[in-house]
Amino acid sequence: MKNHNFIDKESMQEIGYALWQARQEKRLYLDKVQKATNIPQRIIDGMETGRKINYGALRKLLIFYEKNMRIVLK
Numbered sequence: 001m002k003n004h005n006f007i008d009k010e011s012m013q014e015i016g017y018a019l020w021q022a023r024q025e026k027r028l029y030l031d032k033v034q035k036a037t038n039i040p041q042r043i044i045d046g047m048e049t050g051r052k053i054n055y056g057a058l059r060k061l062l063i064f065y066e067k068n069m070r071i072v073l074k
Contacts, residue, residue, distance in 0.1 A: 013050035015058070015069075020048040022065040037064050 007015075023033060030041045037044075039057045046052045047061075062069055 012053055016048045016050035022067050
């Protein structure tokens with residue numbers, strides 16, 4: 001199996017929802033987050049809706065939102 005970065009759809013949706021919640025807690029619009037992080041809105045939106053994960057953008061967003069991420073393997 002060559003694709004070692006595979007994340008199932010449910011996990012992507014959970015990550016996306018957590019990112020959306022973090023943004024809502026700070027009452028920020030996508031354009032404000034884009035300006036502060038230099039991440040295009042389409043990438044932020046795609047991550048928040050669970051369509052795709054960009055690991056570099058995820059790291060920047062977690063730092064910007066001052067959040068940590070814990071991954072539990074089952």
